[in-house]
Amino acid sequence: MAAVAVYFLWAATIPRWWSQRVGDMVNGHLSVGLILGLVFGVCFTLLPLVAAWFGLHRRRPWKAAVAWLVLAVVLALPNLWTLGVAVGRGSGAHAGQRVMDVRAPWFRGATLTGAIIAGVLFVGLLVFSRSRRSRRAKDRAREHGTEK
Numbered sequence: 762m763a764a765v766a767v768y769f770l771w772a773a774t775i776p777r778w779w780s781q782r783v784g785d786m787v788n789g790h791l792s793v794g795l796i797l798g799l800v801f802g803v804c805f806t807l808l809p810l811v812a813a814w815f816g817l818h819r820r821r822p823w824k825a826a827v828a829w830l831v832l833a834v835v836l837a838l839p840n841l842w843t844l845g846v847a848v849g850r851g852s853g854a855h856a857g858q859r860v861m862d863v864r865a866p867w868f869r870g871a872t873l874t875g876a877i878i879a880g881v882l883f884v885g886l887l888v889f890s891r892s893r894r895s896r897r898a899k900d901r902a903r904e905h906g907t908e909k
Contacts, residue, residue, distance in 0.1 A: 772849075772851050772853055772854075773851065773852060773853040774853060775842060775845065775853065776842070776845050776846045776849055776851070776853040776854045776856065776857035777853050777856050777857055777860070779839075779842040779843070779845075779846060779857060780846055780856070780857035780858075780860035780861045780864075780865070781860060783797075783843070783861060783864075783865045783868055784860050784861065784863070784864030784865045785864075786865075787864060787865040787866070787868055788864065789863065789864050789865075789866065790866075791866050791867050794865050794866045794867035794868040794871065795867045795868075795871045796871075797868060797871070798867060798868040798869065798870065798871025798872040798874070798875060799871045799872075799874060799875040799878075800875065801839055801840065801843070801868075801872050801875060802840065802871060802872040802873060802874060802875020802876040802877075802878070802879065803875040803876070803878055803879045803882075804875075804879075805836060805837055805838075805839045805840040805876075806837070806840055806875065806876040806879035806880060806883075807879035807882060807883060808836045809832075809833040809834070809836040809837040810833070810879065810880070810883045811883070812829055812830075812832045812833040812836055813829065813830060813833040814883075814887075815829060816828070816829020816830055816832075816833070817829070817830070840872060840876060843868070843869060843872050845857075846858055846861060846869070847869045847873075
């Protein structure tokens with residue numbers, strides 16, 4: 762019962778609070794909304810992806826893996842809050858949308874664009890590191906004469 766009450770309190774409070782913070786940073790300037798949105802989108806998507814990858818790509822004790830995943834979620838909070846404002850259906854989200862429309866123009870769209878860029882960068886880094894690792898293994902095999 763308490764968890765339900767906390768959820769409804771947060772659903773009404775966090776979007777309003779977050780939109781006010783972003784509005785204070787952007788202060789109605791289109792260019793600031795664009796730049797901050799891109800920075801937030803890239804940083805708060807790429808950092809959580811790297812933290813989650815680091816926590817899960819090798820065998821670790823489950824407590825360490827959970828700690829890395831918690832860190833990833835904490836790092837993603839600004840983007841999750843922005844998503845809650847952008848797609849939320851409650852009164853807090855609607856109030857946040859109105860605040861961001863006036864005080865943080867272009868921020869939501871630029872955050873989405875930055876998140877997409879970060880996702881593509883992360884996948885590109887994974888592909889690059891795998892191909893590099895594969896190339897090194899082939900080079901080592903060639904040096905030792907064990908190439909098939």
